[in-house]
């Protein structure tokens with residue numbers, strides 16, 4: 075993409091966002107007091123919390139919980155997905171139905187269970203994140219690994235590839251797009267679940283910061299937290315999009 | 331060696347210096363276990379039965395037959411990707427027990443690695459052989475040039491036309507320098523014009539590299555145009571009905587021989603064999619009654635009509 079096209083894309087994307095904030099700012103005048111805040115005040119309030127260090131601290135706490143739960147889910151999901159999709163495919167019919175039931179379990183309903191099992195705290199929050207983000211990684215990896223083009227396997231075998239070389243040279247790269255699909259889904263649910271678990275029972279973290287703002291009736295901070303959490307999750311998604319683009323440059327872009 | 335000598339030798343080429351044949355296929359049978367569609371019971375299906383063939387070093391043999399007669403299966407056995415249920419295959423006198431680097435196969439469809447550039451696809455086999463990077467580049471440069479893909483080294487497969495992808499597939503096999511080249515309907519998916527160019531390119535490469543080639547096709551014209559001998563297969567069970575020597579001049583270009591009377595006669599003969607009308611070649615694979623198609627010579631009436 076040329077620089078001109080890039081900046082055009084950026085501006086056409088930013089216009090509705092600016093319009094939204096402008097409408098919000100103006101619209102706030104016509105809503106009874108105490109229901110919504112206005113963006114200008116939201117930004118100031120949030121800036122103050124950042125300056126005081128409080129928001130940084132809570133962000134760090136939430137992100138580290140996400141990182142813990144998500145990375146265990148990612149590694150576990152990829153390993154299990156490969157195992158069930160390739161060399162231990164015979165195990166699939168034992169495990170898959172059970173895993174599919176697990177996935178259907180409402181992850182919000184599991185939060186109290188984990189609170190009892192792990193005690194309220196970082197471990198419990200990370201476990202909730204893990205539980206929700208494990209399945210998309212597992213299923214997408216397994217699905218992609220199963221779908222590896224047999225012709226490519228034959229081509230590699232005919233050139234003398236052993237099992238390890240087949241894995242590194244064919245199965246892994248073939249499965250990469252599926253793994254990324256799973257990771258991107260997982261990162262989204264990870265952000266959903268961390269806030270949910272911190273809202274229900276916590277004394278730290280962004281979810282806690284958010285409910286405390288509303289409990290103390292600090293509307294500026296409440297709306298600010300929502301915006302901020304959304305922004306963080308967009309950023310995380312953006313990182314994975316970039317990573318995917320970087321690794322997937324060989325893939326045809328159907329809509330370019 | 332002329333085709334006439336081969337005919338004299340009963341269809342099997344006796345090499346000048348009495349080296350063993352490059353490839354020997356002895357009494358091959360290949361059985362698949364299939365699930366019956368209606369009752370789900372395991373049934374055995376004989377894909378290949380009683381297949382015998384010898385191929386000399388540097389020879390170009392094509393295998394022609396209807397779809398489903400076991401051509402791909404035969405190439406898989408030759409390449410060591412699958413093993414026969416009965417019989418054995420020798421290459422250079424050694425029994426084939428698994429994929430070996432002296433034998434390269436170009437699979438039906440191109441089977442290129444979509445995440446590898448043209449160069450990296452061609453270097454795949456060399457990487458497996460742990461050839462150092464600098465040497466790999468020299469070799470891939472050579473074959474990129476040979477198949478006329480200079481300037482496309484860094485393209486990915488999806489950016490190439492079908493014909494170009496096929497050339498990459500051929501270069502990838504040539505790059506690790508097997509002396510036997512197996513090709514499964516390599517030009518089936520490209521348009522007629524590209525096909526002829528590529529057939530001529532393949533003849534050119536074969537003349538340059540002296541490889542032994544076994545090429546599978548369902549196109550009679552292609553089978554004759556390329557080959558020293560054409561093995562004609564039939565179905566149910568898949569076996570070699572006859573091996574027809576092609577005594578057309580070399581070096582050869584398809585366009586240069588296609589309209590000659592000899593070509594037409596061969597073509598008609600093979601067509602009849604495929605229609606199951608030709609004379610049976612006895613129990614063995616090689617026929618005693620092959621038509622004489624030496625240029626300028628008369629054709630024995632009973633052989634082709």
Ligand SMILES: Nc1ncnc2c1ncn2[C@@H]1O[C@H](COP(=O)(O)OP(=O)(O)O)[C@@H](O)[C@H]1O
Nearest residue numbers: 362363364377396397398399400401402403404
């Ligand atoms: N892996 C397999 N399992 C069962 N049947 C097979 C398998 N591979 C090939 N066959 C059967 O063997 C026959 C020959 O197949 P193939 O060698 O692909 O034929 P061709 O390449 O001549 O079209 C076909 O009837 C096909 O259905």
Ligand SMILES: [Mg+2]
Nearest residue numbers: 401402403438
């Ligand atoms: Mg086939």
